[in-house]
Amino acid sequence: MAGRPTKYNEKFADLAYSFCLLGADDAFLALEFGVDEATINRWKIKYPEFCESLKKGKAIADAKIVQSLYKRAKGFDFTERHYELKKVKAGQGEVEKEEMVCVKKVVKYIAPDPVSIIYWLNNRQPKYWKNKQPDLKPDTPDKPKPPWLTSDNLDDDGPDE
Numbered sequence: 751m752a753g754r755p756t757k758y759n760e761k762f763a764d765l766a767y768s769f770c771l772l773g774a775d776d777a778f779l780a781l782e783f784g785v786d787e788a789t790i791n792r793w794k795i796k797y798p799e800f801c802e803s804l805k806k807g808k809a810i811a812d813a814k815i816v817q818s819l820y821k822r823a824k825g826f827d828f829t830e831r832h833y834e835l836k837k838v839k840a841g842q843g844e845v846e847k848e849e850m851v852c853v854k855k856v857v858k859y860i861a862p863d864p865v866s867i868i869y870w871l872n873n874r875q876p877k878y879w880k881n882k883q884p885d886l887k888p889d890t891p892d893k894p895k896p897p898w899l900t901s902d903n904l905d906d907d908g909p910d911e
Contacts, residue, residue, distance in 0.1 A: 763803040770807025825862040
């Protein structure tokens with residue numbers, strides 16, 4: 751006895767990839783394709799190209815977020831452009847036009863974001879950066895120093911800016 755015909759369409763792999771690039775999760779895909787989330791999970795098993803599309807799209811989206819988080823944690827420079835409306839001389843018999851012209855570029859600095867730093871360290875090095883450290887018993891030796899606190903790793907003037 752054959753079951754219901756599948757709602758799966760070969761185009762779903764490309765669509766799912768595009769949605770995942772924009773941050774979609776399986777619940778969103780289920781809504782978009784008009785199925786349950788369990789169906790999305792079955793499609794991942796039954797249709798390898800669908801599964802690969804999801805993995806690739808999600809991996810790229812996640813990597814972009816990691817880059818952004820890292821950038822915010824370190825601080826960064828950016829160029830701000832200021833535009834003004836300027837009149838452009840027209841040729842003979844033409845109407846004078848106005849167009850936006852870049853009149854000034856200013857390099858600005860965004861300072862490191864403490865929340866991004868905390869988040870990064872809590873997740874990347876939880877041994878040293880947990881929100882709540884375990885209580886040490888009086889007879890427990892002090893925690894070992896983190897490897898980055900050795901004198902070999904520090905400049906005379908402190909950490910990088």
